[in-house]
Amino acid sequence: MRLDISDLHLFLCIVDAGSITQGAQRAHLSLASASERLRSIEEAVGVKLLERRPRGVVTTEAGDALAHHARVILHQQELLKGELKAFVSGRRGTLRLHANTAALTELLPEKLAPWLARHPQLNVDLRERTSVDIVKAVESGLAEVGLISSAVETGELQVRPLAPDPLVLILPSAHPLASSRSLALSDVRTEPFVGLAPDSALQEHVSGHARRAGFDLSFRVRMKSFRGLCEMVSHGVGLGLVPERVAHRHRREGAYRMVPLSDAWARRRLCVCYLDWGRLSATARDLVEHLLADA
Incomplete structure (x- = not known):
């Protein structure tokens, strides 16, 4: 049995309308297309789903079962869309952040706490590393953002100063x-x-x-x-x-x-580094902007 989301959507449109004609209109299909799709659905499941009557259609017992599961599946699809949109917009997810000792102990507790409080669905995978190792991690993609000392070579990374840290x-x-x-x-x-x-x-x-x-x-x-x-x-x-x-x-x-x-x-400064602004996730860009707000 192979049913796709559009099949389930059409079937529910017909069931809720109580009519193949009105269901086709709700699904934005012609009556001929809807009727052909409905035939294909019944052939795919191998059982009759609707009883045709003079004033429309009603579900069979099998049709009731399909309608129930179709509603569950479509509801889950909407939840999935919402969660994925949240990841795309940066409202959910886990950010990989590496920081040197000074940034981890002196800067981040004050800076990171209000940002995380404003984003309850976000997590931060925070690792303490030397500035040299952080540069390597960001270059290789093991971390999106790093907090480092200005005293190290950063190659092709983008670097923005945050605070003096001699x-x-x-x-x-x-x-x-x-x-x-x-x-x-x-x-x-x-x-x-x-x-x-x-x-x-x-x-x-x-x-x-x-x-x-x-x-x-x-x-x-x-x-x-x-x-x-x-x-x-x-x-x-x-x-x-x-x-x-x-x-x-x-x-x-x-x-x-x-x-x-x-x-x-x-004689160093604490800096934030990343590989390329355009390749940062929305979450990482939001955090970097937050860190730089008072720099």
Whole structure:
């Protein structure tokens, strides 16, 4: 048995009108075409569906069953159309978003929350990655949008600045270098550090720059959060390297000093990147516009 949506629609038009003639009109078909289609439907199901009477037609028991299921199928079709339209318009779906540590911890909680609240049918697949890995993910299509540091090469990606995000050294207040106007990472290469966990994108980024400069940082302890890192530095455990806004947020009076990093890679901005505006989903375009609104 092979019935398509147009067959079911015609059959319901005839059943609801109680007449093949009026049903054909409702389906925008000629009487001859409707009658031929109705014959084909009955041949396809192998049973009589309508009783012809002087004043129209009535359904047989089989016709009642077909009418019931036809209404269910057509209703489901309308629901499907509505859901697919919602995906096309960006009202439903899942957005793949990769972000570096600074963006994930400092920018997105404030920016992403109101956007998600306004779009209750949308989900975000959010992953923490280094800026270098994010560029690769966006280039390969593994993520539609990335939040990265301006310090990395972005190739053919489209990049828009979001906010300043320089990295600073934080030192215990009593440290001999605490009053420095600026320092390069190589100036403190022999100092003990408090780091972030090894799976932190920011820590991997910083350690990578140290290795390229010919040395490794020595960590006394690694913390899962910026708050824990700053607390350790406040107690003189070691030096730390964090985004400037993090250092301001967790600083207590006299607890530690902030010293700008002179390395070019530390003077960075948070940026949003994507491959091509025209190829972004409606959801991704809406989020990017939201992120850039106050940039």
